[in-house]
Amino acid sequence: MLLGEISNMSHVNSSLPKSRQTGMALVIALVILAMISILGIAALRASIFNSKISTSAQGSAMTFQAAESALAALFQEASLYQGDGSTQTNVIHIAMGQLSSGVLTPIDRCLTKSDLYKAGACGSADVFDERGLLQSESRIQIKDDVAPCGIGSGGEGSQVSTSGGDQNTIRGLDYQFVGYGHGSMAVLDIDTYTVQEFARCVQTPTDGGDI
Template sequence: MKGFAFSRQQQGAALVIALLVLLMVSVLGLSAMRSSVFSAKVATGVQSDVMTFEAAETAIVSAYQQLVALSNEQLYAALDGQAAEYCMKANGVAQGTCASSDRMDVRGLLQAESYSYLDGFSAIPNSQVSTTGGAGIFVDYRINILGDSEMVSYNIENHHLQETLKRGIKPGAEIE
């Protein structure tokens, strides 16, 4: 009889220990879940920032490609005192400012545009070239290209300014 009474006293202790172990496992599970949710938010933020960075860089490259295609006269006329604006769309580059609904990706997350303006030009000393009508002065066109991108859904913006030089002959700069 004495052994039987001893085992009855121990039955409640196993239940308490099992409940404590279950509580500890639940706390660890909640902690791991909270940590993974936080990590997912950080990863989403980093991915969004990288996407807007790349969109701004794409806007700069596209504007540069548009400007390289222009002749010296066209470049000088296009940028003399005004900015050339290009909007990046999912189906290509369009000249002009982006409308509020224009997006550059098929998912409709990113809006990107570029502004290019002539920052001036400087004559390179002792640089001449013969042309059919005489001689001209080589100049470096300093062009600033601003690439802007925005991801409206996360309120993230990126702005990149790139200066580029294009060598050409300044229109009207004829020398004897």
């Protein structure tokens, strides 16, 4: 009987270390799995963060290009002004009319795929790119201070004779403008603005008529 009890105790004692080893192995495995999970989540977050930064940087560059394109279209339209009836819808003609009336309000233009000088602000369907992500628009306002500008060899503010016609002299007035370009990408909530001041010397006969 005594030998049987000793044998049973020996069997119990020998089984305890194996159970403890198994438990420790499970704990270590769980710790390793937890660490791997934490590292994986951290790497995923870093990847998402870097992706957001990259996307934001790309979006900012695209909206900047859209804003610059809007200004370029505005300057191109301004350069087309001839001072006659054929350019009554031109931004320069409209702005000068505002200056004459004493009521100065911003003039909006929308740059779309099919129209460089669309009047008014962009609507929701007015997109600039093929993917329909960007909007490009500009705004111009004339300053209320007008100064003489030089024309040819006549010097600043001088009158210069024309070659023929009923009008003998012309004068130049330097009109100052402020142009704003706005590029936007609604899907990323990114807006970029650019501002450019410029002047245009408009030549008119001394009798006040257009040439």
